[in-house]
Amino acid sequence: xxxxxxTKDKLWLHARRQFWANGYSNVSxxxxxxxxxxxxxxxxxxxxxxxxLFKATLEGxxxxxxxxxxxxxxxxxxxxxxxxxTPRTNTEPSAIRMLLTNAHDEGVGDLVRELYDERIxxxxxxxxxxxxAALLAAVVFGFSVAEKSxxxxxxAPPSSDQYKSQLTHLLQAALVKxx
Amino acid sequence: xxxxxxTKDKLWLHARRQFWANGYSNVSxxxxxxxxxxxxxxxxxxxxxxxxLFKATLEGxxxxxxxxxxxxxxxxxxxxxxxxxTPRTNTEPSAIRMLLTNAHDEGVGDLVRELYDERIxxxxxxxxxxxxAALLAAVVFGFSVAEKSxxxxxxAPPSSDQYKSQLTHLLQAALVKxx
DNA sequence: GCGATTTGTCAACAAGTGTTGACCCATAAG
DNA sequence: CTTATGGGTCAACACTTGTTGACAAATCGC
Numbered sequence: 001x002x003x004x005x006x007t008k009d010k011l012w013l014h015a016r017r018q019f020w021a022n023g024y025s026n027v028s029x030x031x032x033x034x035x036x037x038x039x040x041x042x043x044x045x046x047x048x049x050x051x052x053l054f055k056a057t058l059e060g061x062x063x064x065x066x067x068x069x070x071x072x073x074x075x076x077x078x079x080x081x082x083x084x085x086t087p088r089t090n091t092e093p094s095a096i097r098m099l100l101t102n103a104h105d106e107g108v109g110d111l112v113r114e115l116y117d118e119r120i121x122x123x124x125x126x127x128x129x130x131x132x133a134a135l136l137a138a139v140v141f142g143f144s145v146a147e148k149s150x151x152x153x154x155x156a157p158p159s160s161d162q163y164k165s166q167l168t169h170l171l172q173a174a175l176v177k178x179x
Numbered sequence: 180x181x182x183x184x185x186t187k188d189k190l191w192l193h194a195r196r197q198f199w200a201n202g203y204s205n206v207s208x209x210x211x212x213x214x215x216x217x218x219x220x221x222x223x224x225x226x227x228x229x230x231x232l233f234k235a236t237l238e239g240x241x242x243x244x245x246x247x248x249x250x251x252x253x254x255x256x257x258x259x260x261x262x263x264x265t266p267r268t269n270t271e272p273s274a275i276r277m278l279l280t281n282a283h284d285e286g287v288g289d290l291v292r293e294l295y296d297e298r299i300x301x302x303x304x305x306x307x308x309x310x311x312a313a314l315l316a317a318v319v320f321g322f323s324v325a326e327k328s329x330x331x332x333x334x335a336p337p338s339s340d341q342y343k344s345q346l347t348h349l350l351q352a353a354l355v356k357x358x
Numbered sequence: 359g360c361g362a363t364t365t366g367t368c369a370a371c372a373a374g375t376g377t378t379g380a381c382c383c384a385t386a387a388g
Numbered sequence: 389c390t391t392a393t394g395g396g397t398c399a400a401c402a403c404t405t406g407t408t409g410a411c412a413a414a415t416c417g418c
Contacts, residue, residue, distance in 0.1 A: 007365080007366080022285060023283055023284075023285070025204065025205070026284070028404075028405065028406085029405080029407090030404085030405085038366090039366065039367060040406085040407090041366080041367075041368085041407080041408080042365080042366070042367095043407095044406075044407055044408075045365080049406075050405095050406065050407095100328075100329075103328035103329055104202060104324065104327065104328040105205070106202070106205040109328070113328075113329055113330055116329060117329075121329075121331070131341070134325075135345055137325055137329065137331055138321040138322050138326070138331065139321050141321045141328070141329060142317045142318050142319070142320045142322065142324070142325070143317050143321065145283065145320060145321070145324060146313075146317040148283065149279075149282035149288070149292075150279075150282050150292055150295060150300075152300070152313045152316055152317065162310070166314055169355060170314070170349070170352050170353055172352075173348060173349050173351075173352030173353075176348065185395095186395080207374075207375065208375080208376065209375085209376095217396090218397060218398080219376085219377090220378080220396080221395080221396070221397095222376090222377095223378075224395080224396085225395095228376075228377075229375095229376065359418100360417105360418085361416105361417090362415100362416085362417080362418100363415080363417095364413105364415070364416085365412105365414070365415085366413070367411080367412075367413090368409105368411085369408105369410090369411105370407105370409090370410105371406105371407085371409095372405105372406100373404105373405080373406095373407105374403100374404085374405075374406105375402100375403075375404070375405085376401105376402100376403090376404105377400105377401080377403105378399105378402105379399095379400090379401095380397105380399090380400100381397080381398085381399105382396080382397075383394105383395085383396080383397100384394090384395085385392105385393090385394090385395100386391100386392095387391085387392080388390085388391080
């Protein structure tokens with residue numbers, strides 16, 4: 001499969017995997033180029049630099065939000081889909097989770113926060129109000145990063161039905177209007 | 180205050196602040212030394228290297244868990260205390276939150292995960308079982324990092340009473356036994 | 359076929375990293 | 389006074405980082 005791709009796509013693919021696996025600043029361009037079997041200089045040629053490559057790997061991260069959810073039930077569904085089902089059926093990294101995982105990084109932190117706020121958080125705020133949107137974001141963020149950073153396996157057991165119901169319950173709790 | 184400290188304590192203090200603010204691998208020894216007004220070489224002298232310095236800044240991270248909570252109500256109290264009250268009354272960074280924030284880092288990730296598992300997660304598992312412990316960890320993790328990484332301000336409004344009740348509610352939801 | 363434009367190759371660069379060894383200087387023990 | 393000893397200073401080290409420029413090769417338009 002890989003030998004039929006042009007080098008730009010090869011670079012994109014391996015960059016995506018490595019950024020997801022190790023985080024933006026823990027991956028060097030030479031690692032990516034080596035994994036793709038390509039010279040380092042090609043990255044700057046094709047993507048303009050490391051940041052440009054990272055931005056390119058974020059493409060499609062927000063497709064699922066292109067039509068923003070209009071009520072809370074729909075929102076709940078969307079989140080469960082993003083954070084439970086998609087990561088398990090698709091072997092490739094989920095772009096939105098990659099986004100969140102790299103939020104704490106000096107190099108791309110600003111870009112990531114900007115994108116997240118503009119493309120996701122704004123919609124949440126409009127639908128839920130300031131406090132509940134923040135609360136929900138915190139929960140979602142926790143799930144995204146806990147499994148990856150702490151390698152907490154129990155969060156996502158093979159039979160994900162129970163996990164799904166627990167997550168749903170948790171998100172509902174986050175959506176309760178404060179007194 | 181700072182000029183009365185010896186250089187080792189000065190280094191420790193500024194290292195702690197910078198590691199917390201920017202993450203382990205985003206802080207260079209020269210930055211720390213410069214902030215402390217001290218030569219870089221002293222760090223390797225006093226702490227044996229960057230990793231040694233980081234380990235030293237983790238000291239006392241788990242004091243609050245020295246007597247592990249024995250029931251779920253106590254556990255809930257402890258978490259609210261750690262993640263709501265302590266960070267606001269104390270201007271210095273909370274070590275446990277620093278620990279979690281640096282979990283996603285190639286250099287110290289293993290150390291951080293090991294410490295977290297050994298000192299916190301094990302107690303949670305014994306008390307709650309595998310799944311609920313993981314779920315609670317995810318929520319707590321989200322709160323620890325979301326505010327810091329995503330700069331979501333709404334999570335912790337100045338009047339923290341409402342926030343406290345929301346967090347309590349959320350933690351209770353995480354503690355519900357799965358069907 | 360010929361020229362132009364893309365695409366790939368190689369080597370080097372400047373900047374930044376953690377770490378080490380050689381020296382100096384104080385203070386206290388003999 | 390002499391002499392160790394611990395703390396501090398300075399310069400260099402070996403290494404990695406992202407990026408760039410000069411050149412070769414291949415591709416495509418005409």
